[in-house]
Amino acid sequence: MKLFGTVALGLVLSAGAALAEYPERAINMVIPYGAGGATDISARTIAEPLGEAVGQPLVMANVTGAGGATGSVAVQNARPDGYTMLFARVGSHSVNPAMKATLPYTLDDFRFVTVYEINPFACAVSSNSEIMSMEDLIAQAKGDGVSYSSSGVGSGLHLAGAMILDAFGLEDAANAATHIPQQGGGAAATAVLNGTADFLCTNTSALAGFVSNGQMRPLMVTTAEPVVGFDAPTAASLGHPELEQMVGWTGIAGPAGLPDDVAAKWGEWMAEAAGDEEFVSQMEARGSIIRVMSPEEANAFIQTQYETFRALVDELGMRIEG
Structure with a gap:
């Protein structure tokens, strides 16, 4: 019994140490739209100050297709360990769910850590x-x-x-x-x-x-x-x-199940990165409004956007059933 207790304690301490080390390697950042679009511009503009805040390389990858769904699914299916994150967008996480009946994900499949840009x-x-x-x-x-x-x-x-x-x-x-x-x-x-x-x-x-x-x-x-x-x-x-x-927004999300500790770190990193003067100046020059939301604020905002667009889709008869 004593030996078991010692081993169990050791495992708990090891797990705590591993969590404290996050991130210990590069983080994959999925951009679900192609180069030159609003999401790509936003992601690549914030990449440098965000990478500095994170303290590890951010591997930016455009995973395109199906109006943002292909890249979103790639993150949905990733391990919720904070090493695969998504630059989510109004199209992928407000409009897509509102318009597509057969979308392979719902808002509940993701945990948002922030919305940081409105345009x-x-x-x-x-x-x-x-x-x-x-x-x-x-x-x-x-x-x-x-x-x-x-x-x-x-x-x-x-x-x-x-x-x-x-x-x-x-x-x-x-x-x-x-x-x-x-x-x-x-x-x-x-x-x-x-x-x-x-x-x-x-x-x-x-x-x-x-x-x-x-x-x-x-x-x-x-x-x-x-x-x-x-x-x-x-x-x-x-x-x-x-x-x-009709406004756009950019945020960052991980798969559902992303731990609280990891989400909290992203909140800290985003607050630091989005305060970078050069980043703010570049984005404001493009007509964007930089506003960093907490995970709670972000989720409430996105839900409201979804409900607004779903009502519009129904009114215009644009629901895609197939």
Whole structure:
């Protein structure tokens, strides 16, 4: 009995020591969307200050497909030990669950450690387009028709395009406009630039570079106040304040079962990393708002987003059953 007690105590102490050493090796960070999109930009911008806070290398990997679902499933199925984490996004963890009946995961399959970035949406066309305003866009949609690109079927960009056209009076917007899904936000922007699609509605962070160098023309931002760098009217000024609910967010999550101690460490690291002046300056220049949420705040926020988008999906008839 004494020997058993000694061994058991030793195991407990060893387990405690192992936990205290987390992280003792590199951490895999899954980005569920392609290069150049809002999620990729956010993840790679915070990678340096976050890596410094963590004290171990962060191995960034774009695992793309199915509107963010492929990368999300990779993390869902990983061991909940804190060594495989996900840069979750509004599309993968608010819009996807709201739109796809057969999605291979639910919000309960993940433990969020933070949401750290909020950004509005903007609608934009190529600078070569003859569409100069939202009025022009809707007129074309009701006439010859328009097409819009997105980062995939069931993505935030997919819902945003239909939602905004519907708000501006296009009847049966989910079917009246031609949706052209791409593999990620970067590809969605490229589709507009090369003329494959007429417009897209995506996060300001993904459009900022194209707008600043004159490749794209913003038509509207989904905010009450103007966005720096975007010479375009706001949704509120155009009479559609309801579109302000269309915002993007970026957070970090691990698989369900992620230990409390590990989640707490991520909270500390994120608070430090998101306070980095260069990171904040770069993200604000793209129209993002840096706001670090606790795990509790993040989960409540994401649940509200899901409920909002589920109601919109039902209203627009965009639920994907197959």
